[in-house]
Amino acid sequence: MSVALATGRFVFLRPDDVVCHVFSDGVVVYDEADGSVQALSPVAGEALLVCKSAGTIGVAELAARLELDQPSREELDSVSALLGQFESMGFLEHTAA
């Protein structure tokens, strides 16, 4: 599945509905709204947790919060792709803010 690179800022939808359980080998996300359960890699899971705690976030800010020091174009693309995935999973939504 190809995911479009995300630009702009995103708002975390329904943070009270989304429960994350962190293991050393990944993060499991439970969405109380529809009962879905999904496993994320440790990096993706950490990114989702950052998005959730930030409330509203963009690519550069997420990269910084993931401690990517002076991220390369590829790293920024990867972070952008993660945001796009979270958006397609229904956790994030574009915002003008």
Place this chain on the structure above:
Amino acid sequence: MSPIQTLSTLSLAELTEELANGGVFLSVPPFVMHIASPIPVVAQGLHALYGRHELLRNGARFTDFHVAVKSETRLFKRVCVFEMDGFQPFTPLAYGEAFAFLEWGMNWCVTSHCHNWLTIHSAVLEKNGRAVLLPAPPGSGKSTLCAALMLHGWRLLSDEMALLDPATGLVTPAPRPVSLKNESIEVIRKRAPGAGFGPLAHDTLKGNVSHMQVSEQSLAQAHVPALPAWVVFPQFKLGAPLTVAARPKAQALVELTSNSFNQHVHGRAGFEALARLVERCGCHDLTYQSLDDALVWFDALERLP
């Protein structure tokens, strides 16, 4: 206090008669079942497999489920139907499958109605106070492995469903006969020539099915819950050597939620209970062909501190 009366105090003829005329009230821990059926194979199965279970003679005790397997004729063919409280949740099956139908129907009663537990499609066994969950899809060899472990001294809590208390994390035993299919029936018969087997149901949707009696130890300790220490995903594979791999816990949790019959009923609390279970358990993928090799591995697992 009068001694308990077990089903074995009835002859097969007496049991057949009682089942056909009002039914019997049977302790099937942790439940009380009222079972009725005019079909002889149901009496044969109960007589062969539930002899050690308490027969309840006074009607004062609460009965969890009123079930029946009845005979009907449809399109000139004799079939059997399963009923709970007069409701028929399934389409009829062949007449010869009546006892297996009772077993499957009783499983359905529990998984569809007992939401005080989080129910997971999994075998559960225990040794020295620590329980192992064996969640697996049909065809994985779960029941065969489960029967072999029981014969090897593990206490059976269930062949089909883990009844997990979401608050305490303990699994409530529900020891019932182990459902064996096709070649597994002979494999286990050879390992335990003295074990009790129920009637053979031919050509069911699952193939040939026969149930094996639960061990005396498992039934005697049916009131003792157990705390899970391991989650093992078994996979029988012809010609494969025994291999074990750590199952990532995140994956194990997703797998357990998909094997739960009623996690959606428990919602967030159910998810968190399963997460706690996975957190404290060792999670493994076990591929095996030889039951003996698998038993050696389980022995080693159980000896770990």
